[in-house]
Amino acid sequence: MSEASDPNPSSRASSGAGDASSSSRSSSGKKPRRERKPDWLKVRAPGGEAYKRIKETLRKLDLYTVCEEARCPNVAECWSQGTATIMVLGHTCTRGCRFCAVTTGNPRGAVDPREPEHVGKALASLGLKYVVMTMVDRDDMLDGGASHLAATVRALRRRQPDILIETLAGDFNGRHPDIDVVLAAAPDVFAHNVEVPRRMTPLIRDARCDYDLSLDVLRYAKSAAPERFTKSSIMVGIGETDDEVFETMGDLKDTGVDIVTLGQYLRPTPKHAPVDRYVHPDVFAAYEAHGYSLGFRFVASGPLVRSSYHAAEAFVESDHRTPSRQATAAEESSDFGPGVSAAEVIAAAGASVDGSACAPESTEQLIPLSRLTRS
Numbered sequence: 001m002s003e004a005s006d007p008n009p010s011s012r013a014s015s016g017a018g019d020a021s022s023s024s025r026s027s028s029g030k031k032p033r034r035e036r037k038p039d040w041l042k043v044r045a046p047g048g049e050a051y052k053r054i055k056e057t058l059r060k061l062d063l064y065t066v067c068e069e070a071r072c073p074n075v076a077e078c079w080s081q082g083t084a085t086i087m088v089l090g091h092t093c094t095r096g097c098r099f100c101a102v103t104t105g106n107p108r109g110a111v112d113p114r115e116p117e118h119v120g121k122a123l124a125s126l127g128l129k130y131v132v133m134t135m136v137d138r139d140d141m142l143d144g145g146a147s148h149l150a151a152t153v154r155a156l157r158r159r160q161p162d163i164l165i166e167t168l169a170g171d172f173n174g175r176h177p178d179i180d181v182v183l184a185a186a187p188d189v190f191a192h193n194v195e196v197p198r199r200m201t202p203l204i205r206d207a208r209c210d211y212d213l214s215l216d217v218l219r220y221a222k223s224a225a226p227e228r229f230t231k232s233s234i235m236v237g238i239g240e241t242d243d244e245v246f247e248t249m250g251d252l253k254d255t256g257v258d259i260v261t262l263g264q265y266l267r268p269t270p271k272h273a274p275v276d277r278y279v280h281p282d283v284f285a286a287y288e289a290h291g292y293s294l295g296f297r298f299v300a301s302g303p304l305v306r307s308s309y310h311a312a313e314a315f316v317e318s319d320h321r322t323p324s325r326q327a328t329a330a331e332e333s334s335d336f337g338p339g340v341s342a343a344e345v346i347a348a349a350g351a352s353v354d355g356s357a358c359a360p361e362s363t364e365q366l367i368p369l370s371r372l373t374r375s
Contacts, residue, residue, distance in 0.1 A: 038278050038303075085132040085168075086123065088115060088152050089145045093136035095206035099195070099235060101268035102136060109140050111148055120155030123163075131156070132191075134168035139208065144170060146178035150185035157186070164188045166231070174213045176220050183225045189259070190221045191231035194252060197244035204238060204273055215255050222256035229297075229319075231259040238265040239276045242283065242342035249291055258297040262287050263305035279303065286346040 089111060096104035112118075123131055133152055138145035146169075153165055166189035172178035183190060194214045196204050201211040214232075222230045232252050236245055245262070252260055262284065267275050284301045291299035297319075 038280075085134055086119060087134050087136065088119060089135045089138050089148055091136065094139040095137045095208055097195070097205045097209070098273040099204055099238065099265060099268075101272070107138065107140055111138075111141070111145070116148065116151040116155040119152050120157075120159050123156050124159035128163060130164040130166070132166045132168055133187075135170060137170040137206075137208075139173070143178045143181065144172040144175070146172055146181040150181050153182075153185035153187055166191055168193070169217075171209065171213055171217050173208070174216055176224075179217060179221055180224060183221060183228065187228065189229040189231050190225070191233075191259075192217045192221070193233040194218075194248060195233070195235055196238060197234075197240045197248045198251075199244060200238060200240050215251055218252065218257055219255035226256075229258045230256060231261070232257050233261045233263070235265040236262060236279050236287075237275055237277050238273055242286075242346060245287060246290055246342050246345070249287070249294060249296075253294045253296060260291055260296050260299055261305050262291075262299075262301040264303040283346050286342075290345050 090107055091103060092105040092107050093100070093102045094104070094106060119133075133149060133156075135145055135149050141148075149167060149169065153167060156163065156165065165187045167182055167185075167187040168191040169179075169182055171192065192214060194211065195201075195209075198211045201209065218230050218232060221228070234245060234248055249260060264279055265273075265275060267273065281303060284303060284305075288299045288301035291301065
């Protein structure tokens with residue numbers, strides 16, 4: 001099957017732009033020009049005093065963030081809010097998902113035993129309010145790297161007891177004892193990303209990844225530590241339909257997930273899965289409304305949203321919902337109930353689902369960029 005192919009292309013409900021970054025050549029032998037991204041995906045280059053200070057500190061400590069390596073569009077915004085995402089257990093992943101630019105290989109059990117203390121010391125010196133500790137998959141280790149991740153959480157907590165910590169963990173091949181090891185370190189949020197809907201999983205994620213396995217990881221984490229928040233993330237624009245996005249959100253809610261984020265997939269290199277469509281901001285607004293109608297405690301949904309986008313705000317808002325947010329969520333819940341199709345919800349949100357949502361007639365139809373990024 002071709003890259004991220006859809007056996008039923010006509011089933012897509014909204015905003016269809018074809019492969020927006022294809023590297024194939026035309027019949028004339030010339031490489032086609034890359035299609036321009038929609039205006040709503042354009043952001044300013046990172047800058048500002050907080051961004052510069054954190055970047056300089058990271059370089060001095062020889063510590064690199066996923067924010068930089070993944071070229072996240074929200075890096076300056078999140079850093080200015082005191083949030084950063086650190087990757088531990090090295091920079092070589094034993095899996096090779098078709099959306100991810102992290103190097104794939106076999107580290108053969110190599111791990112730096114000094115990393116937990118080094119990362120703890122480095123992060124404590126930055127004065128962050130919230131940190132996301134993510135990890136590469138380490139199928140070469142007996143516990144998948146669980147004890148190393150837990151040790152890093154504890155090392156940081158010893159140095160900065162008040163910091164909020166989210167662990168964005170792998171699936172540990174579904175081993176519950178390894179999940180217990182991470183939970184025992186008492187992260188404030190346990191996150192594991194389902195990434196894509198069920199149908200897209202074998203096309204986009206590594207063969208060792210499994211949709212139901214990811215759901216089981218989240219379900220077990222919530223049942224084993226109900227006092228902790230659980231979180232997951234969905235990429236869109238990689239070949240799924242809107243109905244499949246809604247179905248995935250329902251599956252995540254059934255596992256007890258508290259927080260869900262949804263964002264636009266952007267192709268890291270021509271070797272990775274192509275972008276299938278650029279999803280319109282109105283459709284993301286419909287995803288958010290549907291998420292609250294399902295009962296999620298917090299939903300972050302937008303073209304520039306990433307897994308750890310505004311992680312601190314997500315945690316605080318989900319734990320201390322304001323009366324206005326609760327009222328809004330209640331209103332949204334009354335609008336969309338079980339059995340409502342994606343097309344109906346998106347239409348109610350004011351977006352076209354006939355394929356034209358990717359190219360609105362005027363910028364007046366767009367959600368202001370100020371709602372998606374900070375000035």
